[in-house]
Amino acid sequence: MSLETSDEFHVIAPVRSEKDIQSTLALHPEYSDKNVRFPIVADLGTSGACDEIFSETEINYVIHTAGRFRFENIDPEKIIYDNYDTAKSIILSAEKFGKSLKRFVLTGSVIVEITGQMKPSTFKEELTEADIVSIPLEAVREGGDPVACYVAAKAESSALLFETASKSSVSWDAVELLPAGTAGPLAHSVPDLTAGSHSLDWAYNLLSGTWKEIPPVPMFQITDVRDMALAHILALRNEKASGQRINVVNSDSCYSHQVLANLIRSKYPELRDKVAEGTPEQLIPAGMVFYRISNAKSKDIFGDELNYTPESDTYNAYVDSVWQAMGNRDLEQ
DSSP: OTTTTSTTOOEEOOBSSHHHHHHHHHHOGGGGGSSEEOOBOSOTTSTTTTHHHHHHSOOOEEEEOOOOOOOTTOOHHHHHIIIIIHHHHHHHHHHHHOTTOOEEEEEOOGGGGOGGGGSGGGOOSEEOGGGOOOOOHHHHHTTTOHHHHHHHHHHHHHHHHHHHHTSTTOOOEEEEEEEOEEESOOSSOOSOTTSSOHHHHHHHHHHTTOOSSOOOOSOOOEEEHHHHHHHHHHHHHOGGGTTOEEEEOBTTOOOOHHHHHHHHHHHOGGGTTTSOOOOTTOOSOTTOOOOEEOOHHHHHHHGGGOOOOOHHHHHHHHHHHHHHHHHHHHHHO
């Protein structure tokens, strides 16, 4: 948001209620002095929810960021709502009323590339954007598997965006950015560290002692939230990005929860009795094979404008900010 609210952009950021506006300004009072407006859209996933915004405002660019990425105790229909219904609503409003729109940037997920990695017959040592698979949403909706619903919702929202952008009646083009699990510094303290995306509570689950054992992970690269934020801004007007799906991943990183546990136990020795030790020398979970997610396309498109943050900087900033947020939360209770 700080990148967007420069003098170069006038930002419209829909929120659900007046309370959301006040809580946002309480956390970021600087936004009240910026070129930003917070229209209230109570239900972003309903048809036509953004029609009024598009019809009454000359919008040039759209950034639709990711829905929540977590599966425990979450209704699969909520996953579909967050990751497909909201995107569909905005895309269709942009199609009908986005006459001044130039580009729509959607946040996807590399999870749509990794489904074949679970089978030896389809395993690859390196994945690219060409490995994206399509899973029909209605085919998995009835089954209710939250992971399958998440993958299908991401795939279908992507397909809808590019299909819409290809219509002769539409004047704008599309870009999709595909991050891996995200980590890095929190922009502000949050009231519930377990209510956001999975990647937010990885550090929390270790620092709090919630995890008694180190769980496995399905992918082994990380995306720094700062790199992802910058990629969104760069994607708005980069000509080479037009019509592209682009992995935004630190391909040189090696992530697992064991990597994070090792860092925390080294960084905060006073927490060693609380933080699960796991198997420190075994960074890749037993029975799993390391593979890489390519970021070659992002480097070709964005060049020197996007230099991936070193993974050590990502992990340290992530752990430190979550630990600080936990301390602030305890002080407020």
